[in-house]
Amino acid sequence: MSYREKYDSWLSSEFLDESSKLELKNLQDEKEIEDRFYKDLEFGTGGLRGIIGMGTNRMNIHTVGKTTEGLSQYLLNKYEGDISVSIAYDSRIMSKEFAMAAAANLCANGIKVYLFESLRATPILSYTVRHFKSKAGIVITASHNPKEYNGYKVYGEDGGQVTDKSAKEIFSFIEEVNDFNKIKTMNVEDAKKNGLLNIIGEEVDKEYISRVKNLTIRKELVDKYADELKIIYTPIHGAGNIPVRRVLKELGYKNVTVVKEQEQPDGYFPTAAYPNPEDPKVFNIALEMANKIQPDIIFGTDPDCDRIGIVVKDNNGEYKVLTGNQTGALLTHYILSSLRELNKLPENGTVIKTIVTTEMASDIAKDYGANLVDVLTGFKYIGEKIGEFEKKGDKKYLFGFEESYGYLAGDFVRDKDAVIASMLICEMTLYYKNKGINLYEALMNLYKKYGFYKEKLVSLVLKGKEGQEKIEKALQYLRHSMRYTLGEVKIAKKMDYKISIEKDLINISEKVIELPKSNVLKFIMEDNSWFVVRPSGTEPKMKIYLSVTGNSIEDSEEKMKLFENNVMKIIDEACNC
Missing domain, CATH: 3.40.120.10 (Alpha-D-Glucose-1,6-Bisphosphate, subunit A, domain 3)
Incomplete structure (x- = not known):
């Protein structure tokens, strides 16, 4: 289905209220419509994060509902007996509403919910999952992003954010929710009466x-x-x-x-x-x-x-x-x-x-x-x-x-x-x-x-579909066409976490990286400076991490200037290849 077809289907949907439809009707920029509908908001290992607004590529009640329905089916498929999910939310716009929507969906699927009475810090949710022995946790937050954003972080029964394997499994259930009428919901009062929705607070905070x-x-x-x-x-x-x-x-x-x-x-x-x-x-x-x-x-x-x-x-x-x-x-x-x-x-x-x-x-x-x-x-x-x-x-x-x-x-x-x-x-x-x-x-x-370690992060903002394509193209260039010197310094090691291989370019040898696969590249220089390139998992950015070591603050600062200049030349080549 094209982005335009998705856009039209939302406008004609009986599940969208008039204010939501009006927001979509008022969109004048075709690029904006495309960005809102060219894909679904991605569910990664941290869950969802995106700009608040109507559209499949935005944070709204419907994308939250779809994700929660998928999470509900994942939990029902994986566990037997009593299942509970703990939920918290922060101070962001729509955080409480998204938390309530998630709770209503879980309860409609017969899953018990422990929902905080008011906003809570994310780490308290991690503790709460373990405290109630919940099978999952949800925090509605976009962490440190600007006000336009919100997000949906999913936690496993250990109280940690779900990692790659679990995230992929959850995503497979989310993909099956391809229609609004598949998203269940339940009245709050009915959920409370049935013992499915439990409001929590001070007793957990105190512990x-x-x-x-x-x-x-x-x-x-x-x-x-x-x-x-x-x-x-x-x-x-x-x-x-x-x-x-x-x-x-x-x-x-x-x-x-x-x-x-x-x-x-x-x-x-x-x-x-x-x-x-x-x-x-x-x-x-x-x-x-x-x-x-x-x-x-x-x-x-x-x-x-x-x-x-x-x-x-x-x-x-x-x-x-x-x-x-x-x-x-x-x-x-x-x-x-x-x-x-x-x-x-x-x-x-x-x-x-x-x-x-x-x-x-x-x-x-x-x-x-x-x-x-x-x-x-x-x-x-x-x-x-x-x-x-x-x-x-x-x-x-x-x-x-x-x-x-x-x-x-x-x-x-x-x-x-x-x-x-x-x-x-x-x-x-x-x-x-x-x-x-x-x-x-x-x-x-x-x-x-x-030693006088100095590190720096450079974030290149590359928005929209074109930006995502440029990030992937740049990583492919660095992976396959990167030269083996940077300025006058040789690259000693190239670590490709996507294929789990570390190459020693000096001694011409390889070894396996014992970490999960990830679209990340790390280059270590002969002088032990290094840089890492990876796409952000939560924002439209490509991130470049740099590190040098000097004999003084001034020395490390000078080394960083030179190193950053050399690295960014390569990144510029990669982005425009």
Whole structure:
């Protein structure tokens, strides 16, 4: 069926209300109509994510219904007996409505639903799935995307985001839902009366918060000095406000100042067009406050509170937003060094990171005799590894992180958790404050010991059908036509995760990559700099990750400029081949 035929079928459908049809009728741009209907919104390993609006390639009640109907049939086909699904949602536009639509469909299929009474942080949903022994979980969120977006993340019974095999199975059932009349629904009151819809709240929050507080490493330090730490926190109009502040308050952090302008949930994100703690602009108001408060730490959580960014004062008295890699390296070192000092570091202790995350973590882990495990990009793979460790019993999970500001300690949550991370960041800041240094100085000490690592992410926005085709064409060029030098430096290794082969281009040998297949390429240079190219799984972007190591900050910055220039020349060739 062509995009035009799909468009006409929606206009004539009895299942669309008049306001939805009016939205479609008012579309004047043929390219816009094509983009809305040329494909179905893709269900990947993270679920759905897209712009809110009518159309098969948009987030709306109908695409949510179709996806949930497919998920319902998948669960009914896979499990016997009582089946339940836990659902949470964040502060985004239509999040509550999409959550209710998903709940109504599940209940209509005879599946019990545990739905939060109000918005919740994504990691709390991960915990809730495990708490109720649900067979699946759903979070309605688009994480840190702009206000135009929403999404639908699916979790497995382990509390982690569904990975490749399960996602493909779920997608096969979604594909069978090819007509609106196949999407079941149930009245909310009937669902409650039948015991299918269960509204949950404080009882789950209380247990989760208790588990988070138990992850405190230096309890005596926190008990004695927590009230001396000055903190500025912004929830960036999202779901982190209540759980983050509650944890800190109950641990004794009394000097927490919240950015009032960004405190209340608001899906329009009036003070942050891009509500991402990776973007320094989200901290502008906090930095104005800092001039008066002089905080020890500033941090912000994204709308669904699974990512966190921190701001520290450098040696010149200027505030700097740390990268996800820098924060992850600091936390890795703090956790491992503290556990060793307290004689609590297990022999099989393990840190997990993704293949696009700083190699400084590898150096730190090695220094403390801990294992370091690499996984594909996406926190779902870290959650999956935690489950493998539990089953095999050969490794003890200590900490996991990715460069995109996601961190997790403990194993009762299986996704990145900014509530846990905020607590550990405050404890780490407090520890160094008692040592007479701030986090920036602690980071400089790590650089002096392990090398001045510098990483960068370049995202090329390539929208629509043409953009997707260009991304695939570029990856094919890099895969098959890439030359073996970059500037004056030879490429030492080429790692193609789509075919699971690592080629040693110096010694002319190959080995199998023991990771799931993924459309990702990594090139490692003779000087140990590297770059990775992959399509984004959630946005119309091609992502290029770069890493170099220098002898000083200035040296690494110069190396990065040259390296980025050489890499982007190749990327430009690939995009225009």
